[in-house]
Amino acid sequence: MKAMVLPSLGARLELRDAPVPKVGPTDALVRVRAAGVGLTIVIMIEVPGRVTAFPRIPGHELAGEVVGIGSEVTNVRPGDRVTCHFYLTCRACAYCRSGRETLCTAFRGYVGMACDGAYAEYAALPALNLVRIPDGVTDIDAAVAADAIATPYHACREEARIGPGDHVLVVGAGGGVGIHMVQMAKLCGGRVLAADLGDAKLEAAKQAGADDVIDVRQGNLAKQALALTDGRGVDAAIDIVATTATLEGSLAALARAGRLVIIGSRPREVWGVASTFTVDPQVVLNRMLEIHGSRYVTLAEIGQTLELLRQQRIRAVVSRTFPLEAAQDAHDLIRANALVGRAALAIA
Numbered sequence: 001m002k003a004m005v006l007p008s009l010g011a012r013l014e015l016r017d018a019p020v021p022k023v024g025p026t027d028a029l030v031r032v033r034a035a036g037v038g039l040t041i042v043i044m045i046e047v048p049g050r051v052t053a054f055p056r057i058p059g060h061e062l063a064g065e066v067v068g069i070g071s072e073v074t075n076v077r078p079g080d081r082v083t084c085h086f087y088l089t090c091r092a093c094a095y096c097r098s099g100r101e102t103l104c105t106a107f108r109g110y111v112g113m114a115c116d117g118a119y120a121e122y123a124a125l126p127a128l129n130l131v132r133i134p135d136g137v138t139d140i141d142a143a144v145a146a147d148a149i150a151t152p153y154h155a156c157r158e159e160a161r162i163g164p165g166d167h168v169l170v171v172g173a174g175g176g177v178g179i180h181m182v183q184m185a186k187l188c189g190g191r192v193l194a195a196d197l198g199d200a201k202l203e204a205a206k207q208a209g210a211d212d213v214i215d216v217r218q219g220n221l222a223k224q225a226l227a228l229t230d231g232r233g234v235d236a237a238i239d240i241v242a243t244t245a246t247l248e249g250s251l252a253a254l255a256r257a258g259r260l261v262i263i264g265s266r267p268r269e270v271w272g273v274a275s276t277f278t279v280d281p282q283v284v285l286n287r288m289l290e291i292h293g294s295r296y297v298t299l300a301e302i303g304q305t306l307e308l309l310r311q312q313r314i315r316a317v318v319s320r321t322f323p324l325e326a327a328q329d330a331h332d333l334i335r336a337n338a339l340v341g342r343a344a345l346a347i348a
């Protein structure tokens, strides 16, 4: 089969002919039809320790058809269209069993990092990671739903707890996760202030439903957010960029009882600088602020996200599709922050 392979840490992807993966007793073999491409992958293949062996086939946002199953698999059958959960979890620890599997204490790593993933014609994946795609949802849309749309679902509902009329600041609103965060925050009833750099991303955020936009190049993030809320501040600030500046700006933009939700990941190993930020505990106390980390989603939340797509309450924004062979070109554009919305591979 054709596969785009990561030969070593942070290296450029290479097109190779690879054997169709073997299926273990608890695995399913998926004929991959679409794979989402986002900053998470681009960053993680550069962080020491994330990819557990080389060569590795990256990719975790996938959609495809089950074409074979192991002897112990009962939850999917050949012919099922499926997408996939990103985390390899134990399903037995207290967190897994209380619906908080992304905090698994026996975490085994990530699909596409600790096992081969979606940048190939076939992938063998733990069957319990797979989620059926409802009729009416395309492969490309379902692939992107598994992370870029599901992550906003969890963040808006469980962490930011957006209710009707809440003012919501989304930082990094024009990116692959951000563009869906804008839509999800609107769907939850929020009034969305979309912050990003550059006209193309801000225009895309507007198209996705943002009520107001903040160009971070035009001045202080918190000041602009406060000006757009008559000095009151926002009920939730969701930071998908998570630099020192955006985190401090997001915190300063909060209204009383506001929630800061951290989604962006900027490992020092990749960006060369730590994104630590300063918090004044007296302000957090007096204003009863909340700081949340939002780490991916549960399997059930992927199902809910697919249902929102089926109901057409959320629109997958896939701005560019590439053939499998061009996966590195997609990575280069994402690394240069030159893509609006999500990119995907269409795998024939």
Ligand SMILES: [Zn+2]
Pocket: 089, 090, 091, 092, 093, 094, 095, 096, 097, 101, 103, 104, 105, 106, 107
């Ligand atoms: Zn666990």
